[in-house]
Amino acid sequence: MLEANPDEQDVIRYTNRVYLPNEWRSILFTPDTRDFCTPPLLEILNTNIPEKKAYIGFENFTDKDAVIVPPWVTGVIGQSGDEVKVSLVKSLPECFQINLIPLDKEFFQLVQNPEFTILNALHQKYTAVIEGQIIEIQMGEKIFKIEVGELQVINSGKPENAKSAYLLNCDVYCTLNNKDKIDLHTEMVIDEESEICPTCFLVVKKVDMDIHKEKCNETMYSCTLCGNRIKGGNFKAHLLDEHNQQ
Numbered sequence: 670m671l672e673a674n675p676d677e678q679d680v681i682r683y684t685n686r687v688y689l690p691n692e693w694r695s696i697l698f699t700p701d702t703r704d705f706c707t708p709p710l711l712e713i714l715n716t717n718i719p720e721k722k723a724y725i726g727f728e729n730f731t732d733k734d735a736v737i738v739p740p741w742v743t744g745v746i747g748q749s750g751d752e753v754k755v756s757l758v759k760s761l762p763e764c765f766q767i768n769l770i771p772l773d774k775e776f777f778q779l780v781q782n783p784e785f786t787i788l789n790a791l792h793q794k795y796t797a798v799i800e801g802q803i804i805e806i807q808m809g810e811k812i813f814k815i816e817v818g819e820l821q822v823i824n825s826g827k828p829e830n831a832k833s834a835y836l837l838n839c840d841v842y843c844t845l846n847n848k849d850k851i852d853l854h855t856e857m858v859i860d861e862e863s864e865i866c867p868t869c870f871l872v873v874k875k876v877d878m879d880i881h882k883e884k885c886n887e888t889m890y891s892c893t894l895c896g897n898r899i900k901g902g903n904f905k906a907h908l909l910d911e912h913n914q915q
């Protein structure tokens with residue numbers, strides 16, 4: 670296992686995706702792997718410390734003879750250079766509720782509507798998580814370290830606690846845990862040249878707002894109230910029509 674270089678980090682740093690050695694091409698996408706999760710979900714564990722593991726997805730193949738991982742993965746399972754074992758996962762219970770613990774003190778001051786923004790920063794970027802691991806997410810230009818707290822999955826139609834959970838295409842409820850007991854309703858401090866996008870709640874420079882809104886209106890977001898995926902431009906109407914919220 671090697672930690673991603675800066676070019677590779679541009680692509681995978683805030684995700685659970687990795688680069689796999691070219692030689693694995695013949696085993697990753699074959700008829701035999703059809704019974705497994707698609708897109709492929711893999712378990713990576715440290716050969717010398719097998720209890721240290723993470724769930725990873727596939728980004729691309731690499732010429733290097735190593736699994737190239739984002740920095741948070743090395744943080745969770747060991748060090749760059751460690752020998753790892755990677756195996757395909759057949760299935761993982763679907764996430765019902767995820768509790769997340771932002772570790773940066775400024776998180777609650779900088780992020781408005783944090784459940785919404787955090788759920789959308791995770792969407793499609795992390796396909797599965799394990800309780801206790803610390804991941805990284807990107808919100809606009811800010812980067813935050815987030816600890817994965819308690820997880821609930823659906824088992825035979827009922828929610829139950831679990832150590833790990835599958836996130837992709839699940840209707841996930843997100844709760845936030847405030848480790849430092851910061852006042853959650855602290856007013857956000859933003860400079861005069863910036864404002865908050867009313868759709869995605871990111872801080873955007875006023876001069877860039879028109880371009881941002883065009884893109885934002887076409888972006889799909891997860892509704893924190895029902896889990897549905899809604900286009901940014903339709904979000905206000907969705908909140909009003911479906912949840913009676915202004």
Ligand SMILES: [Zn+2]
Pocket residue numbers: 866867868869870871881882885
């Ligand atoms: Zn926006």
Ligand SMILES: [Zn+2]
Pocket residue numbers: 892893894895896897907911912
């Ligand atoms: Zn909704």
